[in-house]
Structure formats: structure tokens, C-alpha cells
Amino acid sequence: MEKVAVQLGQRSYPIVIAPGLLSGAGQVPELQQLWQFKKVVILSNPVVAALYLPQLQALFGQQQLFELLLPDGEAYKNLQSFDQANTFLLEHGIARDALLVALGGGVIGDLTGFVAACYQRGVAFVQVPTTLLSQVDSSVGGKTAINHPLGKNMIGAFNQPLAVIIDTSVLHSLPQREFSAGMAEVIKYGLLGDAAFFQWLEQQQDALARLQEPQLSQMIKHCCQMKADIVSRDETEQGERALLNLGHTFGHAIEAWLGYGTWLHGEAVAVGMMMAFELAYARGWIDAPTVARVRQLLVAFELPVQPPLGMQIADFMPYMKTDKKVKDGKMRFILPQTLGAAIIVDDVTESELQRVFAG
Missing domain, CATH: 1.20.1090.10 (Dehydroquinate synthase-like - alpha domain)
Incomplete structure (x- = not known):
């Protein structure tokens, strides 16, 4: 197991890297804070969810779970998906003390982070990146955004996650x-x-x-x-x-x-x-x-x-x-x-x- 710490004072957080981590993250000391949330909302897309949602549900099995599947692809990292996610949270009575979990690549990660920055002026979130690009780049550092037809990532916020959970095994299913x-x-x-x-x-x-x-x-x-x-x-x-x-x-x-x-x-x-x-x-x-x-x-x-x-x-x-x-x-x-x-x-x-x- 490999670990990296992003040092940002009180907002510091761990990046944990290992094959099979989705099955064993519950035993990682640096991630224990994640199991204290009573409500957890997992945001993903149908492609990734079909492969890894059950493992993530089991990981957060002691908490009340909600799942929202958004369309897959960069074309959907937009205001419509942002609105859909916020509407889902409101309709299900999600409060500021919940945890959002981004299960997917850079699109889901960026969108979830931006929703987390804005919903009720800020809720906690965690990154579970499932593409190589998101594991080495977009899930780390707190850049969150959606696209505009006139420019990529032009609407967003700096918002750091509580943790980044990188299971390298998921890359075996990556095209x-x-x-x-x-x-x-x-x-x-x-x-x-x-x-x-x-x-x-x-x-x-x-x-x-x-x-x-x-x-x-x-x-x-x-x-x-x-x-x-x-x-x-x-x-x-x-x-x-x-x-x-x-x-x-x-x-x-x-x-x-x-x-x-x-x-x-x-x-x-x-x-x-x-x-x-x-x-x-x-x-x-x-x-x-x-x-x-x-x-x-x-x-x-x-x-x-x-x-x-x-x-x-x-x-x-x-x-x-x-x-x-x-x-x-x-x-x-x-x-x-x-x-x-x-x-x-x-x-x-x-x-x-x-x-x-x-x-």
C-alpha cells in the first residue's frame, strides 16, 4: 500500500493507493473519518456503477446510502448535470452533515467536487477515481468544475476532498x-x-x-x-x-x-x-x-x-x-x-x- 499526504494545514488529506483497496479501505487508519458520516451519497455513471458500485456500497454498508447515476462522458460535465445532482440532494433531504462520494473518472470527480462546494455552501466529499487520468491528476488538488460551451472548466471552485481512495485494480477494466x-x-x-x-x-x-x-x-x-x-x-x-x-x-x-x-x-x-x-x-x-x-x-x-x-x-x-x-x-x-x-x-x-x- 502506498500513501501520499496533501499538506494543507487543517484541510490536509490522505491519498491511499493499492490494488484491491475498495475491499480493504475500511481497515486503513487514515480513512477512519469517512465511516463517521450517517448519510452517504454516491455519484457515479452507469458504466462505472455496473462494475464497482456494489463494492463501494459494501464499504459504506453501515451508513444510509443514496446513489445518483449521471450520464457518462465529458459532454455531460455541464450545468444540466450540476442541477440534476443538486435537485437529487434536495429531494432526498440531504443535509450539510452528509458525505458525497465521487465514483468515476474526471467528469464525475470534477462535478461531484463542485456540487460539494456549492450545495448548502459546502458539504464533505471523497474521491474514488476509476480512470488512470483521474487517479494521477484530476482527483488530487481540489480543482472542481463544469464546462461551458465557450471554455472547459470555466465554472468551478477550489474544493479539497477528505481523502482520495485509489484502487489500482480497477484499471484492468479500463478501455x-x-x-x-x-x-x-x-x-x-x-x-x-x-x-x-x-x-x-x-x-x-x-x-x-x-x-x-x-x-x-x-x-x-x-x-x-x-x-x-x-x-x-x-x-x-x-x-x-x-x-x-x-x-x-x-x-x-x-x-x-x-x-x-x-x-x-x-x-x-x-x-x-x-x-x-x-x-x-x-x-x-x-x-x-x-x-x-x-x-x-x-x-x-x-x-x-x-x-x-x-x-x-x-x-x-x-x-x-x-x-x-x-x-x-x-x-x-x-x-x-x-x-x-x-x-x-x-x-x-x-x-x-x-x-x-x-x-
């Missing part, structure tokens, strides 16, 4: 495409802050593709630890935490342009990271062999490295100009200086983007 999308976020951690981890991923790619332990749990713990350390220093993204958005400025534009759910988030981020490295290469910051290594590892995990067919820089611009990272009217990008080190820049112009990505 290959979803696992690959999660690997984009894993690779991101190596690119933005740990070249040795990137090299380890290169060396362990076959074992990881087979979901082999202990490599799988070690990989997830490393990502969670990196994110926990950054969040503890910059919870509300005033500075350093923005580095976690490597590839996301381009990636969010791809998701919005295609329509949410057409590409998976990790697929769009993979292309976004590739574009960030190509832009850094054009500036002379990194060399061609480094760009090639990044491309090779993304391709090894079956991730795209080119924008969607027909998408030009002009198509990116409306979304990037309204991105959450825009400051004082300037677009901000996360660009690598070397493999394993990135910085925030605000001097990228539309003409530069046109030069680098023309054709």
Missing part, C-alpha cells in the same frame, strides 16, 4: 484508449519537473502497458506526490501550480473546437504538450532529439501527436484568448526549457504561433 489518455498526464509530470521520472517511464513502458505491479502503483504514487507537493505550495494556482497545465492551453482548445467528448482530455493534452515542445524548439530552447523523445513516448502509449485534421491556429485562438490562464489580456503558455523543467511565458504572439504551426 485501452482511456488508459492511454491517462498516460498523457503521467508523462506530463516527467516533462514539467522530473527528467529522471520521464526516463523511468521510457524504461518501464512495457510493464506499465501490462498494468504490472509494483510499477503501476509506484507510477501513480510518484504523480500524486509531485502534484501534492505543488498544491501544498500553491493551492489556488497563483504561480507554480500553473506548470501543471503543460499542454492544456492547446489541449483545451482542441476539446472545445471538436466538441467535448470527441477526443478524450488526455488525447488533447498529448497534442498540446507536443505543440509546446515544438514551440520551445522553434525558440531554440530545446534540441530536436529531445522533441523526438517526447514524441516517441507519447506514440508508444498510442497517443496522438498532431492536431485534429483541419484544425488551424486560427481555430485555436478564440479558445486560447479566453483561457483561465490569460492575465492582463495576455495569453500564457507553459513551455519547456529543458526536459524536466518548464516555465510560464506570456510573450507568445499569434504571429509566432502561425510561423511555427503553419501548414
Whole structure:
């Protein structure tokens, strides 16, 4: 069993990682606070619920349980689902002393966290992520949100969970495409802050593709630890935490342009990271062999490295100009200086983007 602590003073919380954890979480000392809630509301989707809801019901078997299944997919991380969840809580008389449990991937996790932030001005929640992407990234750090047609994650709140319960066994039921999308976020951690981890991923790619332990749990713990350390220093993204958005400025534009759910988030981020490295290469910051290594590892995990067919820089611009990272009217990008080190820049112009990505 692997454990990571997100250090945020009185709002600190544990991340617990192990295969089979859904069956054994009741014995974990760091999670004992969760069994004290009398009412528990589990939010999930039909796909995940069919696989893992019975295990979660058994885990919270001594408490009064309610379940709400929301539609599956990024297209449903919206105001309609947010309203549906709040209506369910009101109709069932859920009070502020209840616990919400997010059982699912990033969509369910983000939505549940945002509902928890808003319902009666705040109720407790816990993350039980079931995709690789949510286990290594979206379930950790308290970013919660829903999408708007004009931008991804534009309506939300910082809201930390009480705990994150990561059962690595659930990844065996994950479709290959979803696992690959999660690997984009894993690779991101190596690119933005740990070249040795990137090299380890290169060396362990076959074992990881087979979901082999202990490599799988070690990989997830490393990502969670990196994110926990950054969040503890910059919870509300005033500075350093923005580095976690490597590839996301381009990636969010791809998701919005295609329509949410057409590409998976990790697929769009993979292309976004590739574009960030190509832009850094054009500036002379990194060399061609480094760009090639990044491309090779993304391709090894079956991730795209080119924008969607027909998408030009002009198509990116409306979304990037309204991105959450825009400051004082300037677009901000996360660009690598070397493999394993990135910085925030605000001097990228539309003409530069046109030069680098023309054709």
C-alpha cells in the first residue's frame, strides 16, 4: 500500500493507493473519518456503477446510502448535470452533515467536487477515481468544475476532498484508449519537473502497458506526490501550480473546437504538450532529439501527436484568448526549457504561433 499526504494545514488529506483497496479501505487508519458520516451519497455513471458500485456500497454498508447515476462522458460535465445532482440532494433531504462520494473518472470527480462546494455552501466529499487520468491528476488538488460551451472548466471552485481512495485494480477494466489518455498526464509530470521520472517511464513502458505491479502503483504514487507537493505550495494556482497545465492551453482548445467528448482530455493534452515542445524548439530552447523523445513516448502509449485534421491556429485562438490562464489580456503558455523543467511565458504572439504551426 502506498500513501501520499496533501499538506494543507487543517484541510490536509490522505491519498491511499493499492490494488484491491475498495475491499480493504475500511481497515486503513487514515480513512477512519469517512465511516463517521450517517448519510452517504454516491455519484457515479452507469458504466462505472455496473462494475464497482456494489463494492463501494459494501464499504459504506453501515451508513444510509443514496446513489445518483449521471450520464457518462465529458459532454455531460455541464450545468444540466450540476442541477440534476443538486435537485437529487434536495429531494432526498440531504443535509450539510452528509458525505458525497465521487465514483468515476474526471467528469464525475470534477462535478461531484463542485456540487460539494456549492450545495448548502459546502458539504464533505471523497474521491474514488476509476480512470488512470483521474487517479494521477484530476482527483488530487481540489480543482472542481463544469464546462461551458465557450471554455472547459470555466465554472468551478477550489474544493479539497477528505481523502482520495485509489484502487489500482480497477484499471484492468479500463478501455485501452482511456488508459492511454491517462498516460498523457503521467508523462506530463516527467516533462514539467522530473527528467529522471520521464526516463523511468521510457524504461518501464512495457510493464506499465501490462498494468504490472509494483510499477503501476509506484507510477501513480510518484504523480500524486509531485502534484501534492505543488498544491501544498500553491493551492489556488497563483504561480507554480500553473506548470501543471503543460499542454492544456492547446489541449483545451482542441476539446472545445471538436466538441467535448470527441477526443478524450488526455488525447488533447498529448497534442498540446507536443505543440509546446515544438514551440520551445522553434525558440531554440530545446534540441530536436529531445522533441523526438517526447514524441516517441507519447506514440508508444498510442497517443496522438498532431492536431485534429483541419484544425488551424486560427481555430485555436478564440479558445486560447479566453483561457483561465490569460492575465492582463495576455495569453500564457507553459513551455519547456529543458526536459524536466518548464516555465510560464506570456510573450507568445499569434504571429509566432502561425510561423511555427503553419501548414
